[in-house]
Each structure stands twice: as structure tokens, then as C-alpha cells.
Amino acid sequence: MDAVSISDGLIILATLLSPVIAVQVTRHLDERNEVRGRKLSIFKTLMATRSYVFSWAHVEALNRIDLEFMKSHKKEKAVVEAWKAYHDHLSHGDVTTAHWGSTRVDLMVELLHKMALVLDYDFDKTHIKNSSYAPQYHADTEGQLAAIRKGLIEVLDGQRVVPMVVTNLPNQND
Template sequence: MAIADWLMIIAVLVGPIIAVQLTRYLDSQKEVNERKIIIFKTLMATRAYNISWAHVEALNRIDLEFDRNNKKEKAVIAAWKEYLDLLGNSSIGAEQWTIKRIDLLVELLYKMSQVLNYDFDKTHIKNSSYAPRVHGITEDEQIALRRGLLEVLEGKRQIPISFSNLESSKK
């Protein structure tokens, strides 16, 4: 047998193995990228609702999905760390904290958009979300109701009861 014949046999035997391994590698890379995109899309969709469960979960997944060894992704992790540091900081006044929180979230989303090849600028990220006022009002009312109910259950508040039309019911 000639060398060409041996090379043909090796190619026939090894070719499918290489093709399968290459396919598995490409599928794995696609899966990793998809998880990053899901995080980004969730954060973009919930950026006006930063206390939603989905938003918080997506933030907490950044460390799991973005690679510290990749230069662009390392910038995402650094932006996340800075944002996380602010989220746990109670020494800043509420108004200043809110302004800084928005700026740091915008920076984080901008860095993510660059890694994931989305064409968003910071102004678009900051100003292009829709959050109806009624959602905020509803959330505030739900918080007040929960607090009030807890105060009643803890004995700190009583439920006011009043009777009316007592005389008309006697007739």
C-alpha cells in the first residue's frame, strides 16, 4: 500500500471524529453565547424594574456566564462589580444613589451590548425603556398593604371598625 492509500484510510476513519468534535465545540460555544444573550435581554427588558426577580436573577448570573479571561467580557464583570458595590452601599443619599445606580446599570448594559455585538449607545439604553406610572403606583400600594397587614398581625396596629345605621336596623 502506498502512502496515499494510508492517508485515505486515516482520513476516512479520523474525518468523522474530527467533524463530530468540531460540531460539539461549535454547539457549546453557541450555547455559551446564548446564555449571555438571555442575561442581556432580561436586563434590558427589566431595566426600568430593577427590583424584579428576573432582573436580580440575571444580574447574579453575570459572574457565571461571562469569562474573566476574555478582555471585553472582563470589562462586563468589572462594571458588574462596580454596580454591585453600589447596590450594597447605604451611606449615600437616596437621590444621589438612584442617579448613580442608573448610570452604573447603563454602563453595565453598554459593556454587555459591545460583547454581544448589539448596536446600542448609552443614551438609548438609558432613555428607551417603557415603565407605566401605574406599575409604580401599584407596587407602592402593594408594599403599603403588606406593611399594614404585618403591623396588624404583629399587634402594632388595629383594624378600625365603625358601625352605622344602627337605629334603622332595630326597626
């Protein structure tokens, strides 16, 4: 009879605890998916904007790396270390040299590759480096907009004058 009452007690206990356990497991899975989703958002933004490194979205995604990738996990620590190296390069050096630009690209590719490994994407470094599309029109437009902004600022600061030519003077006798 004791065996029956122990099994009945275990059934009652399991019946009472199973909803609590189910809720806890669901919360844990939801939190894990949310954390992964934030990491994926950063990675997808950086991949999508890797040819537009001055875009606001690209810069924002870079600045979110420290928040979302934990230094305690070995693979994620590699992401943070790659970001530190990339950030250091972006913050120093002569941006006008070809060497600086090629090193920047290599460091960004390294960062994206480390992120791909953490997120289980099968991208090799060559694919990351060479598979983005950026029309020349976008580069031309950005260059023109930068020139317009620079010129306008120079005019407003009094460093440049706006040339004017009068082509039609009113008749002085009228």
C-alpha cells in the first residue's frame, strides 16, 4: 500500500510542478531566442551594409557588438576581440592611404567571419569580402552630396563666396 501512496504522491507532485517547469523552460527558450535574434540583427546589418561603412545603420550595429556578444563564451570572445582590433584601426592611422583601407577591409572581414561562426553561418572570408553589391551610382551620389555639404558650409562660414554675374541691368532712363 505504501508503494501506491508514494506513486500517487509523485503523480500529484508532477501534476502540480509540470506547469511551473513548462513556463520556466519556455521563458528560458524565449530569452535565448531573443539574445540570438539581437546578435543576428547586428550580423545581418553589418553584412548588408559592409559596402556602406559610413551608413548610420552600420555604425550603430558596430556599437552594439559590446552589448550583445558576451566575453565569457570562447567564440563570442573572439568576436569582441576582432571588434576591438577593427575599432582600434578605425580610430587611428591615415585614412587616406591605400594600406589603411585594405587593412580596414581585412579587419572587418575578420570580424564578420567570427560573427558568422558564432551564429552558425557558413561564410568563408572570401565570400564575405567579395560578395557584396554596391553600385557606383551610390558612391558617386555620396561624393556629390559630400561636396555640396562642404561647399555650403564654406559659404555659410564665409570661407567661400558665391559668384554672381549680372546679365540684365534695368534701363536707367525708365
